[in-house]
Amino acid sequence: MFHFDAVVQEMIINGIWETLYMTLASTFMGYVLGLPLGIALAVTDKTGIRPQPVVYRVLDVISNVLRSIPFIILLILVIPLTRFIVGQSYGSSATVVPLVIAAAPFIGRMVESSLKEVDHGVIEAAQSMGAGIFTIIWKVLLVEARTSLIVGVTIALGTILGYSAMAGAVGGGGLGNIAIRYGYYRYQPDIMIVTIVILIVLVQILQGIGMLISAKLDRRK
Numbered sequence: 069m070f071h072f073d074a075v076v077q078e079m080i081i082n083g084i085w086e087t088l089y090m091t092l093a094s095t096f097m098g099y100v101l102g103l104p105l106g107i108a109l110a111v112t113d114k115t116g117i118r119p120q121p122v123v124y125r126v127l128d129v130i131s132n133v134l135r136s137i138p139f140i141i142l143l144i145l146v147i148p149l150t151r152f153i154v155g156q157s158y159g160s161s162a163t164v165v166p167l168v169i170a171a172a173p174f175i176g177r178m179v180e181s182s183l184k185e186v187d188h189g190v191i192e193a194a195q196s197m198g199a200g201i202f203t204i205i206w207k208v209l210l211v212e213a214r215t216s217l218i219v220g221v222t223i224a225l226g227t228i229l230g231y232s233a234m235a236g237a238v239g240g241g242g243l244g245n246i247a248i249r250y251g252y253y254r255y256q257p258d259i260m261i262v263t264i265v266i267l268i269v270l271v272q273i274l275q276g277i278g279m280l281i282s283a284k285l286d287r288r289k
């Protein structure tokens with residue numbers, strides 16, 4: 069048990085790189101979409117700096133609907149879109165598409181929550197000095213909430229990594245695909261155990277890095 073030949077070792081190493089690629093690329097693209105969504109939700113809420121009930125309600129419904137779809141179903145649901153964008157519906161690059169769609173509303177909600185934690189006194193002080201809405205967003209909200217935002221990035225990385233492993237059930241590539249293809253279908257539990265341990269280690273490393281950065285940037289200490 070656990071005596072792997074060179075082929076299996078290379079496969080696992082490639083699986084690690086594919087998993088990291090899917091996780092990091094999806095998180096980055098998720099924030100490209102989710103950060104503006106979260107800012108819009110926080111700003112247009114009834115307690116925000118520019119309340120817009122209709123806009124907030126539309127964004128709120130879109131976010132809730134996308135977050136309510138189980139990821140394994142979303143994988144299958146967006147296959148036509150994935151094939152259109154990537155040119156195929158399997159593999160690590162193809163998995164990035166549904167990962168981004170799943171990650172964006174999740175990230176948007178975390179960003180919204182982080183921005184709402186900012187002390188209203190700081191916002192009111194900026195408004196009293198004549199700061200515009202964009203100045204308040206970039207120089208007050210995002211700056212004051214940076215520690216919480218980085219913690220959110222850490223949570224997002226761990227969640228998306230878990231989603232990427234789930235994508236292995238439909239040929240998504242990475243460690244999840246290896247665990248299912250060899251550990252389940254070919255009855256090789258040793259490979260499954262190793263991939264699970266590696267996934268746990270990756271999550272711990274990513275979370276450790278994120279928490280270290282957030283602690284360094286926390287001005288309350």
